[in-house]
Amino acid sequence: MIDWAWVGDHLDDLAWRILQHFTLAAIAVGLGFAVSLALSIWVLRRPRLRAAVVTASGVLYTIPSLALFAALVPVTGLSLVTAEVPLVLYTLLIFMRNILAGLDAVPPDVLEAADAMGYSSGTRLALVELPLALPLVIGGIRLASVSTIGLVTVSGILGDRFGGLGFFIFEGYRHTFMTEILFGALPSIALAIAVDVALVAVQRRLTPWAAQQVPEGMRPAAAS
């Protein structure tokens, strides 16, 4: 069963692996969000471009993660860039879909009222459309965070500078040592849940007007 002595010896490792795991995921989610937000705003009122960009992000999403990490190694080596690029790319579909759905869901009468009161299109976007899209946008951040925390594990393939808690899983497999596999797997699940719970609290805080307004079917699904 579980080798508690081993666990006790490796608690220090666990702490900094959790931190590494979190940092790798946070960088990817942050970059992915920034890129997606910019792309979404750019394509929002350009339907043809929008279709193309959303399709492209969907295609990226279908590439297996291991293959993507492997394909990048010849180009960018065993670097942080190699670890982050696939993670960022996988968030794009989730973010774009949710940001655009959020912006689409702003009622037309609200937009008309904003125009009629003399909002410029930029102020309208910043002060009316994006705030109203927030429930779905944060829904996207939750989904992307949970899925990225899962994927960070795979980046352990690039060596022990990456992978976060995935390092223990890979090592555990190599030595067929169940304790070490669980030592990586269980905390990574806990991390995903903790981040999700924290984001729910953030959402409540930021959208006090929308207690129950996220449309059904757009709620973040369980961890992937």
Next chain:
Amino acid sequence: MSSAERVVFEHVTKRYPGTGAGNPGAVEDLSLEVPAGKVCVLVGPSGCGKTTSLKMVNRLIEPTSGRILIGDTDVGRRDVIELRRRIGYVIQQVGLFPHQTVGENVATVPRLLGWDVGRQRARADELLDLVGLDPASYAARYPSALSGGERQRVGVARALAADPPVLLMDEPFGAVDPIVRERLQNELLKLQERLAKTILFVTHDIDEAIKMGDLVAVMQLGGHLAQYATPDEILARPANDFVGRFVGADRGLKRLALVRVGSVDLQPVTTAMVGGDAAEARRRAAEDDFPYVLVVDERNRPLEWCRDDAIPAEGTVAATNGLPAAPIFDRHTTLKDALSMLLASDVQAGIVVDDARAVRGLVTADMIGDRIRASAETAAVSSGAT
């Protein structure tokens, strides 16, 4: 306080792309002037171009040709953002910002204009008061916690926030039930007595047009102006068959909408104040031949109808299980609305209240019937004379 300004349409035409040269536009060669401080109602069947006309004033839609003046300035030459901040706009769906509190919604234009926060807040409170919503209980709520009628009031307050000289209203009361609509109409008329804005008001309901308008513009499919005149004139002398049909065969009945409850002699009513001496109230109740007394609160506001014989012989008057005190009219209620509300309720008398909601007297179906007969006679005499 900014004064109202006139609004002038000069040969305004709007053709949407796709409507070919031969097709009629959404609005065709519309020319009319709304004098400063007056309410002009645009009325007509669905699709006749009312909304299009309205939106050309604040340039949500640009005309294909012609021009619109506010005061003496062509709106097409003004900066569009600045123009819109000087024009109030109210729509049927209200379009309140769901993520902002009622107070923030009302302060939208002042905020865009860069007023300091204290002044914004004071203005929002003042306007909520003006539309009959207590700022203490409403300012901090989100729109989702309001009834339809309350939302519409907030919409009006928001449109008035920067004291614009012109107000555009597109079927503002189209989505609320008839009783609430009647009340909101009366409140708007009351507001207008004080503010005297230039208001362009769109409706497809001729009764609402007659009630609300100083001037009524009847529009015809294809965006033609069929008649532009006072409500009285439109009812008395429809310019053509279209207007005649649109106004309806019951023109005589509709003329009742020209008379307000405030201008008729009310029938007195016996009231009994809650907490007052029951025996005394009972004695007074027996003196008139009306089988009910109206129970009122200490500020003379109606609470309920009580049968004369249901007043206790001694002790004090209480509001317990009488009939509801309804319908309630105020001085802006038209006799036409009063009649239809009376016919829809069990009692034959409507309670007329003043602006403080205190009882002034009664209007009965009989009184309105007399009025119809009298005006039918005048109409017969005047048509005999011509």
